[in-house]
Amino acid sequence: MFTTQDHEEIREAVRKLCERYPAEYWRELDVKRAYPEAFVNALTEAGYLATLIPEEYGGSGLTLSAAAAVLEEIHRSGGNGGACHAQMYVMGTVLRHGSEAQKQKYLPGIASGDLRMQAFGVTEPTSGTDTTSIRTFARREGEHYVVSGQKIWTSRAEHSDLMLLLARTTLKDEVAKKTDGLSVFILDMREARGSGLSIRPIRTMMNHATTEVFFDNVKVPAENLIGEEGKGFRYILSGMNAERILIAAECVGDAKWLIEKAAGYAKERHVFGRPIGANQGIQFPIARSYANMRAAELMVREAIRLYEAGENCGAEANMAKLLAADASNEAANAAIQTHGGFGFAEEYDVERKFRETRLYQVAPISTNLILSYISEHVLGMPRSY
Amino acid sequence: MKILVPVKRVIDHNVKIRVKTDGSGVDLANVKMSMNPFDEIAVEEAIRLKEAGKADEVVVVSIGPAQAQDVLRTALAMGADRAILITVDGTVEPLTVAKLLKGVAENEQPGLVILGKQAIDDDANQTGQMLAALLGWSQATFASRIDLGADRAKVTREVDGGLQVIDVRLPAIMTADLRLNQPRYASLPNIMKAKKKPLEQKTPQDFGVTVEARLRVLRTEEPAVRQGGIKVANTAELFDKLKNEAGVI
Ligand SMILES: Cc1cc2nc3c(=O)[nH]c(=O)nc-3n(C[C@H](O)[C@H](O)[C@H](O)COP(=O)(O)OP(=O)(O)OC[C@H]3O[C@@H](n4cnc5c(N)ncnc54)[C@H](O)[C@@H]3O)c2cc1C
Numbered sequence: 295m296f297t298t299q300d301h302e303e304i305r306e307a308v309r310k311l312c313e314r315y316p317a318e319y320w321r322e323l324d325v326k327r328a329y330p331e332a333f334v335n336a337l338t339e340a341g342y343l344a345t346l347i348p349e350e351y352g353g354s355g356l357t358l359s360a361a362a363a364v365l366e367e368i369h370r371s372g373g374n375g376g377a378c379h380a381q382m383y384v385m386g387t388v389l390r391h392g393s394e395a396q397k398q399k400y401l402p403g404i405a406s407g408d409l410r411m412q413a414f415g416v417t418e419p420t421s422g423t424d425t426t427s428i429r430t431f432a433r434r435e436g437e438h439y440v441v442s443g444q445k446i447w448t449s450r451a452e453h454s455d456l457m458l459l460l461a462r463t464t465l466k467d468e469v470a471k472k473t474d475g476l477s478v479f480i481l482d483m484r485e486a487r488g489s490g491l492s493i494r495p496i497r498t499m500m501n502h503a504t505t506e507v508f509f510d511n512v513k514v515p516a517e518n519l520i521g522e523e524g525k526g527f528r529y530i531l532s533g534m535n536a537e538r539i540l541i542a543a544e545c546v547g548d549a550k551w552l553i554e555k556a557a558g559y560a561k562e563r564h565v566f567g568r569p570i571g572a573n574q575g576i577q578f579p580i581a582r583s584y585a586n587m588r589a590a591e592l593m594v595r596e597a598i599r600l601y602e603a604g605e606n607c608g609a610e611a612n613m614a615k616l617l618a619a620d621a622s623n624e625a626a627n628a629a630i631q632t633h634g635g636f637g638f639a640e641e642y643d644v645e646r647k648f649r650e651t652r653l654y655q656v657a658p659i660s661t662n663l664i665l666s667y668i669s670e671h672v673l674g675m676p677r678s679y
Numbered sequence: 680m681k682i683l684v685p686v687k688r689v690i691d692h693n694v695k696i697r698v699k700t701d702g703s704g705v706d707l708a709n710v711k712m713s714m715n716p717f718d719e720i721a722v723e724e725a726i727r728l729k730e731a732g733k734a735d736e737v738v739v740v741s742i743g744p745a746q747a748q749d750v751l752r753t754a755l756a757m758g759a760d761r762a763i764l765i766t767v768d769g770t771v772e773p774l775t776v777a778k779l780l781k782g783v784a785e786n787e788q789p790g791l792v793i794l795g796k797q798a799i800d801d802d803a804n805q806t807g808q809m810l811a812a813l814l815g816w817s818q819a820t821f822a823s824r825i826d827l828g829a830d831r832a833k834v835t836r837e838v839d840g841g842l843q844v845i846d847v848r849l850p851a852i853m854t855a856d857l858r859l860n861q862p863r864y865a866s867l868p869n870i871m872k873a874k875k876k877p878l879e880q881k882t883p884q885d886f887g888v889t890v891e892a893r894l895r896v897l898r899t900e901e902p903a904v905r906q907g908g909i910k911v912a913n914t915a916e917l918f919d920k921l922k923n924e925a926g927v928i
Contacts, residue, residue, distance in 0.1 A: 302749070
């Protein structure tokens, strides 16, 4: 049903790993809104979360296509990489912009999984998509920065040792360019919890360990600043293409799983004495999702090709995310509709995937903002916001 | 001790098998192929024996088309040390496979050969036994537990009535049953290492074996579609049907 792909041996091994965490595993966690600790540990121990970390720091030193293959297969198998995908790519900011001392200190631990760096604190309740308007502030006091403010939707903060934190170090109205005056820090939450940092989980419509985080004069050693003070926005941006591509790969995986599930059910379910899949009204939405999934998959590949060649892939990474999130959302809709009433029953897992994949219309960047990007940066139309 | 593990590339166990319309066989075009699951168990067992210090080298061998390299790489990624591919296109019957394996065993001199008890494509369940006969070595088929000593091994076999424990002299041929172990999945670092492990290419001629067909497939057909069941009204009717229709009591 699906064509041959790259990294077949990695995909095969990830599929085997995922077979040990079948639908019942995810279903049970979903009911309890519990963290897939066993799955994440297995993935960590087998080295898959260290795909992108260079060999000199204990990882496998592979390129983005390998990481995309790992995440796609997790989703393709009906699982969800959302609990740990950030462990793969948040470290990219440290790798690209951190000092050698920071890399030596953190990357080997992240590679082995002894250190989890899978919380990324950008979004705030009052700024939302408008990132440069964040208010969380880090003021310099001797050998420390002291952080006050609030983040929201900081996923996995309760299951992470380190947070990559974006904060203002100069107020927005005191900088020439609003993208200046923002800085990135490595926040050790093990030390900060109890001394000013508090984390509150947010229950959402799917099992996603997301939280809101409050900073009340949290001290961060100055040596934890990444790169230069005030240049943080650029450091964060440089990691976003990778993030978008990887999330798009997960959506492609979701779409494949949903399409297979829907087509399988359409062939087996008999109503009026024949399979429901004999009706074009059932076939066409699934066929269309398939076509859109394949188109998205090709855009993901194109974005990866540019990324790996070191070329600018901003437009392609954004379009890959847009098309893939749309394809998985469309496939989820088709899958529920094909399953009729059974689509709503937990034991078919379709409703769970439907809820899970819906997120990617909004996070980590919403569809509207991608369209704005294409309008402005690709088509040269006026900036709309 | 060296352990030799033959592995076969077969249609993946998750694939829904389709018979070719002309009945000449199973449709393999664009179908996912993988390592025979029983061979995976055999590879796992060999690696565990090595990890336990009871063996020092695990050599995997496959007989099949060039693409069988993939299953060899999978075995190497699980932890086997090196691989041999004997390239043959088309069907190879169990006796031919056994003859080729005999050649490999004579070159390699392993203390133990572990095969899968059967391949899930043709379910022949012959190769291990034929190899033991050709070599004149002891055989322990359907193994669910292997206790390997220096020159003898105790093997627990799954037989119809339960479990049978036999003691065999080495070198020996063993075939793996389902419950012998649960094979591991490869870790990413081991997948990377596997790419650099040696894979030697051979042909049947290297072993003086000619690949010939002794069997002819007359027809391949799908199993009959299962008829839906019925509900019985009470236990009396159930007993009646079991006795008079099914004839099982
Ligand atoms: C489950 C979950 C996990 C998340 N994890 C993280 C995380 O780990 N770290 C993190 O920093 N953030 C995280 N996020 C936050 C996520 O990135 C934001 O929710 C997203 O960027 C949108 O911001 P917002 O929610 O404030 O929406 P808003 O910015 O308030 O936008 C609301 C709606 O208005 C639209 N909109 C806004 N401005 C425009 C415009 N100019 N033109 C057209 N439409 C516009 C948006 O597209 C959206 O549909 C997560 C969110 C969720 C739900």
